[in-house]
Structure formats: structure tokens, C-alpha cells
Amino acid sequence: MVGGRDLGERVRRLYIPLAVFVVLMLFPFYWMLITSIKPNRELYSQKVMPLLVYQPTLKHYVDLITETNFLTWTYNTMLVAVVTTVVSVVLGTMIAYPLARMRFPGAAVVAIGVAATYLVPQPLLFIPMSDIINRLELGNTLTAVMLTYPTLLIPFSAWLLMGYFKSVPRELEEAARIDGASRLQAMTRIVLPLCTPGLLSAGIFSFTLAQNEFLYALIFLAKSEVRTVPIGVVTELIRGDVFYWGQLMAGALLGSVPVAIIYSFFVDYYVAGLTAGSVKT
């Protein structure tokens, strides 16, 4: 039985700190939502209590969609995220599989190289990369970001997938080989299906990272029609010193929704991916 003292203890050790964490972590999202549905007279008045909305309006959303290229940006973001995720998981798999399961000359060098490319931060690469993209005449094309995002995502996917591929017992593969399966068949029909959770983790992680990417998109996509949501919102909705906060928050919220929805379906895989590198199982 839970007595009065135990309950007090539980409130003190669980519910109060938990409430603090939840409020701190979620308040900015509440703020996005409430700002996006406030009419301007409530937004820019210092007399109105700001934590609530009195006369909610969808005007900012309508303006965002009709007056800006927001829908185009959303389309661009999704297209780039899907293409780069597929490319990165496929190429990441093709790197991780031999590294995890085969013995071949040069394996150690490749393994170290992949780890190094994962840890090389983007700020070290963006200036030379901008020159390379210019020379390839890919400025202001989505191809530019589709080529550069996988540099962040492939090493990560490979790193993550190696752990999963190592966990499949060699006997399963050998049994298939004795039954006449080629190496490729053993990979695609035996090992990969068993590693579906790993492939999902790599996929969902790559997708959220691709949606989040900012620096390359900022450098390569200077025309409105090719921009992604974060770049469009930051560069076009902030106009000089005049801020359109309602629209900005509507854009920030709508831009976050696709990631949040996909994430909500695959939370467990996302968390598995997050912890795979740091927690040994």
C-alpha cells in the first residue's frame, strides 16, 4: 500500500522534477503555437497577459501559405530529406556490411576513415565545399544539397548499422551459403531482414538530420524557389527589423510537424539509434 509519506516522497522525487523538465522542454513549442494563433493586436500589446490567447485566428497560417513560398519550401525539404535518406542508408549499408562481417585487406583503414568522416564537423568543410559546388555549377539547385547531405548521413548510418550487422550470428549466413546462396543473397535475404530495426533507426535518424540541416542549405540555396523550410523561414520571414512573429511561429510550427509526426511513429527506433553508439548492449 502506498501511504501518505510514500506519496509525499513520490511527489518530491518524481512528479515535481518531472513537471519542471516537461514544462521547460515543451514551453517553446507552446509559445510557437500560441503566438501563431494570436491576432496582431494581442501579439504587440504589452498590456495583455501573453500566456493565453483571447481571440484565436488562423490568419497567420493563411498568410504564410498564400503570401510566401512556404509550400514550395516544404516540398523541397521533403524531397531532399527522402532522397538523401534513401541514398545514405543504402550506401551506409554497403559500407557497414563488409566492415562488420568480412575480412579483407584495407578494412581497418576504411573503418577509421568512416569514423573520421563522421566526426569531422561541417564548419571545417563548408568553405571548400562552396567552391567545389560553384565549380560544378550546382549553385541554387537541390542537387547541391542532395550531394552534400549524405556526407553527414552516410558515416552516421554506417557507424550505426555496423553494430546491428555484427549481431547477426555467422552460422545463419553459413547455413544459407551451404544451401547455395551467393554472398549477395545471404546479405539481402538473411542478414538485412534480421537488421530491419537497425535500418529503420538509420532511416529515421537520417531523415530528421536532413530536415534539420541548415549550413549547406544556407550557402547553396539563395533563390526562394529552391529553399528548404528552415532557410526560407529564417531568411525570408525575418524581413529587416520588422518581424512577422505570427507568420514566423506558424512557419516554425508547420516546419516542425512533419519531423514530429514521423518521429512519433518511430520513437523507439530513434531512441535505439541514439543510444546504440553510446550504450553497449
Place this chain on the structure above:
Amino acid sequence: MAVRPAELARPVAGRPLTLRSLFEREGVFSWVMLSPGVLFLLAFVAYPFFYGIFLSLQDRRVATAGVFVGLANFVTLAHDAVFWQVTRNTFFYVAVTTVFKLVGGLGMALVMNQTFRGRNLTRAFLLLPFIVPTALSTIAWMWILDPTFSVVNWLLVHGGVISSGYSFLGNASLAMWSLVVVNTWRGMPFYGITLLAGLQTISPDLYEAAAIDGATTTQRFLYVTLPVIKPVLVIVTMFSVIFTFGDFQLIYALTHGGPANATHVFSTWAFDIGMSAGQLGMGAAVALAILPALAVLIVGLTFYLRRE
């Protein structure tokens, strides 16, 4: 599974070398699989990396040919007070946010490690700051910290704490602390959730044994919890530090490095010089300045992973 004739499975000695049998060799198969990805990474990571070093040794403006100047860019930087300010800013930003994220994340993990209804749902919500595109959530923070309409100011003024609002992003030290707060907000869930996974590997038997031996809560934390999650703690922190060193979008979106360079870090300053001012050579040199610190971290991490 049907058993097929044995000769299909094993290559017979002396059989002519066909393309197919070649592909069955471990080395050949491995390299055929690896090649596309490895070539891609060589072309778009390794090549830009070395090209960046090459650029840093040039006086190179956008749309003009570069002139080799040796280490002149680095010498100029060493004599530039802004460079040293940016260095201090970067180390301050990384160090302070790391401490906050580590302590806050550990607290979050310990709270979340108790059983309660709706724990998985709470975990999903707590991770939201980490998964939502950073530039977008940073814009929300910009509005939270707005000089005129800041809700933080409103709460402080109406709570009677202060009489008039702060200009969070307009004041040099407040702007830096604002960045620290936003970065902590975004990164703490990463620590919290990975450390939680580490905590969940601790067997309850260990706590029971410690409790029987009369260990207090603090002692149990120091002598049972900490030693077990230490490897996770070290790895998570190292990864986080490496990525915080390369942080760009949060700072770019919130302060642009301002006011008056007070919040510039290597990445945003390199962007201003290399992209906005078009001095590719000098920009590349600024970006390379993070390499020594980074190399120490990466080598440290590699050694730690080896030893574990």
C-alpha cells in the same frame, strides 16, 4: 529449406575463374560493396578537407584566382583581437553548455528512471527539442527573448523581480548566456535519454545489495550508479562536445554572432569572412582553427573506445 546439390555451393578447385565466382571472394565482394560509398566520401569529405587546408594557405577572394601566401592568413589571425575573442567565446560556449547539459541530463535521466504511468510518452515528448529542426525552434526562442515583447521579461516584471525588461540579445554577456540556455535546452534531452538507457542496464540487485549494506541514497549514486554509467557518460559527453564545437545554426539564427562579435564562434565567424565577405582563404583558415582542439578530442575518444 531445400538442400541443393553440393557442387552448386562450393567452388570446385581448378574451376575456371568466372565473374560470379570472383564476386564470391570475401575481398572482392567487400570492395565492390564499399566502393560507391567510399569513393563518395573521398570526393565530398576527404577532398574538401584537404582542399580547405590548401585554401587556407592562399589569399583567395570569391571569383578570383588564389595567390599562395603560406601561413600569412594564420599570422594575420594571431594578431587579430577578434580571433582571440572568438576563441574565448567558442571555448566558453562549449564548456558551459556541456556542464549544464551533463548535469541537467543526468537529473532528467534519474527522474525518468523511476517507474510511472506514461513514461514512454513522456520520453518521446522530452526528446522533442532535440529532433525538431534547430533553426525553427531557435526562432521561437528569439521571440521568447524579444527586447520588447519577451515573455520572460513579462514574467519577471509582473512577478516583481525586476522593474524593467532586459534586452537579452542586445547585451554582450546576456546574449552569450541566452545562447547557452538555448543550446542547453536543445541538447539536454540527448544526454537525458542516452543516460537513461545507461541507467536501465543497472541491475536492481546491485541497489538491493547496496541497500542491505546500509548505503545511503547519495552513496548508492556515487558507488553504484556512477561507475556503471561512466562509459556512457564519457562517450555521450565527448560526442556532444565535438558537435557543439561545430555548432552553427543555433548561433547564426539567434544572434548572428552579435552584438559586436560578442557571440561569434569559429563556425559563424568563418561564415562571415568566407561567405558574406567572400574571403575564402581567410575563412578556411578560421575554420581550421578548431582542428587542434578537435583532434585532441577525437584521439582521446578513440583511445577511450579502444580501452573499453
